[in-house]
Each structure stands twice: as structure tokens, then as C-alpha cells.
Amino acid sequence: MxxxxxxxxxxxxxxxxxxxxxxxxxxxxxxxxxxxxxxxxxxxxxxxxxxxxxxxxxxxxxxxxxxxxxxxxxxxxxxxxxxxxxxxxxxxxxxxxxxxxxxxxxxxxxxxxEGLAAADPSRDVRPPTPPRRLPRALSLDDVVRLLDAAGPVQAAGDTAPLALRDRALLEFLYGTGARISETVGLAVDDVDLTDAVVQLRGKGGRDRLVPIGGYAMQALGAYLVRARPGLVAAGRGTPRVFLNSRGGPLTRQGAWMILRRAAERAALPVDGPQAVSPHTLRHSYATHLLDGGADVRVVQELLGHASVTTTQVYTLVTVDRLREVYATAHPRARD
Missing domain, CATH: 1.10.150 (DNA polymerase; domain 1)
Known part of the structure; x- marks a missing residue:
């Protein structure tokens, strides 16, 4: 370096x-x-x-x-x-x-x-404050359309291995809130299908256990049993969970392209500020948990945030959603 x-x-x-x-x-x-x-x-x-x-x-x-x-x-x-x-x-x-x-x-x-200087001239220099951007989250209907567009959970035929992988990948991203780097770096030994949990290896060496939901479990199990062994046979035997068509580890770029193709088929934006990205699924995971009543500190732990301040930005999204529901549902919300 x-x-x-x-x-x-x-x-x-x-x-x-x-x-x-x-x-x-x-x-x-x-x-x-x-x-x-x-x-x-x-x-x-x-x-x-x-x-x-x-x-x-x-x-x-x-x-x-x-x-x-x-x-x-x-x-x-x-x-x-x-x-x-x-x-x-x-x-x-x-x-x-x-x-x-x-x-x-x-x-x-x-x-x-280190004694290379007697004073710190940058001490009083204030960096520019980036504008706060609220995370983009998909609606639940959009998530379902996206996941369905990735491929059926029980795919069959010559294209089954990659269809099963694609569905398992997107179900995993949304079902665990994992970062894309954590997902492509996931090893088979990190997944416990018996207890339905996964060990995610996060930033700064901070590992965490995250539960895997039923839909993600079904898709991941189908991929691991019916598709991954054939992909491994074509490659060099990597321990990574998600593999490319040659049996090597799936890259971040490869995962992004899988999501992009599914988003295109689901008629969701793939370009511009509203484009669907792997992080969109992480944002959606957090927002939907909070909408469902999850405590912000629990969501912090699930996301692997070092500070709850980072997680609290999602509560702003939820408040906006509450205002929207109130404005459309309450009889005296508008003049």
C-alpha cells in the first residue's frame, strides 16, 4: 500500500x-x-x-x-x-x-x-458537511417483484443452477441485511441451516450472528443442495457460498449484475439516483424492520453498525412513512 x-x-x-x-x-x-x-x-x-x-x-x-x-x-x-x-x-x-x-x-x-510536528494545524479546520441523504428503500411489493424476477426458488432445467443462485443471493441480501462485501465473502461454514443463523464478517473485524428468515432459508437451502455442488465441480473448490458459472467466487461486480438483471425484469430503475443496488436491499431490510416495530438498537446490531447514530437515519424514513399514512388515512389530516 x-x-x-x-x-x-x-x-x-x-x-x-x-x-x-x-x-x-x-x-x-x-x-x-x-x-x-x-x-x-x-x-x-x-x-x-x-x-x-x-x-x-x-x-x-x-x-x-x-x-x-x-x-x-x-x-x-x-x-x-x-x-x-x-x-x-x-x-x-x-x-x-x-x-x-x-x-x-x-x-x-x-x-x-509521532513527533514529526510540534502542533496540529488542522485541528480547527472544519470539513464540509455532506448533505444528509435518506436511504432509498423499496416497498414490500417491489421487493417481492424483484425477488421473483431473480428466478424461482425451485428452478429446473439447464439454467437451474444459476437461477437458484440468483434467487438465493437476493433473498439472502434482503433476508439478512448483509452488506454486499459480507455476502460475496460468505463461506459455507458461516451458514448454520439447522439454527437458521449466519455469521457475517463485517467492517473492522466486527463479526455478528444474524438470523435467516424462512424465505431466505428456503432459497439458500435449495441453492446449496441442488446448485452449488455442480458449480463447485466446475471450479477449484472454493469455500465461498456464492459462486460464478465457472465455480469461482462470485465478485461484487458479478452480484451487482445479477441484481441489475432482476431489477430490469421487474421494471425497477437500474440507472440514476433511484437505481436499485445491493445497498438498496440493506436499506429496505432495516426500514421494513423498523416499520414492523423493531427496536432501533436491535436493528443496529443486525446491521453491524458501530454506533446507533448511523442506524437512526432509518427512523427518519419510517417517520416519513408514518406521515404519509396519516395524511392519507386520517379524516382531519388535511384542510
């Missing part, structure tokens, strides 16, 4: 300034810290590296060669340029700029702890 990325090289070439060795050493140390001690996910590390390479190039262009000499004003100017766009880079959305600000602040906190 410490090699120079193509993006970083291009950024440096674009500015005509190369970060000083002291800046590069500090960045390598910080990324090593995130990898070894914090255990950040690979995708997060890639994003942090890209953000921080751009930051170091910005410092180099400003003539700053050491983190100990960075003024707070330079950090603010860098973040403002991210939002406005510069040097061939399009403007960053508030959420991406907030992530970049978090990476920059983390680097400066690390430099202070």
Missing part, C-alpha cells in the same frame, strides 16, 4: 512540483499505521492514499516541504480547491471533500503523535 499510485504520479506531473522526501516519509508512515494498527479496509486505504497524494502535491506547489511547517490557511485553501476543482480535477462532492479532509486531519494528528 505504500507504492506510488498512477493518480499520484499524474497529479505531480500536472503541478510541476514533487513533494519533499520528508512529506513522503510521513505519508508512508501514516498509511502503514492505518494498515497495521487500524486495520482499515483496502478500498478505504486506496481512497486515503489518493486524497493525501493530492494534498502533498498541493503542499509542494505552495513551497511547503515539511508537515511541521504547514499553516492552517494552506489546509483551508487546499480543501476549498477540492470543492471548486483545479488542475484538471473536477469539483469534489461534499461527501468526497469531507473524506479528504478527514484524511488530511488524520495525517496531521499522526505527525503530532
Amino acid at each position: 505504500t507504492g506510488r499510485t498512477p493518480t499520484a504520479a499524474a497529479d505531480g506531473a500536472g503541478t510541476g512540483h514533487q513533494p519533499a522526501p520528508a512529506l513522503r516519509r510521513a505519508l508512508r508512515g501514516y498509511l502503514d499505521h492505518l494498515t497495521v494498527e487500524r486495520g482499515l479496509a483496502a478500498n478505504t486505504l486506496v481512497a486515503y492514499r489518493r486524497d493525501l497524494d493530492r494534498y502533498l502535491n498541493s503542499l509542494a506547489a505552495a513551497g511547503v516541504s515539511d508537515l511541521a511547517a504547514v499553516p492552517a490557511g494552506e489546509i483551508e485553501r487546499h480543501l476549498a480547491r477540492l470543492r471548486a476543482g483545479d488542475d484538471g480535477h473536477p469539483p469534489l462532492a461534499a461527501s468526497s471533500a469531507a473524506r479528504a479532509a478527514s484524511a488530511v486531519r488524520g495525517l496531521h494528528r499522526f505527525a503530532l503523535r
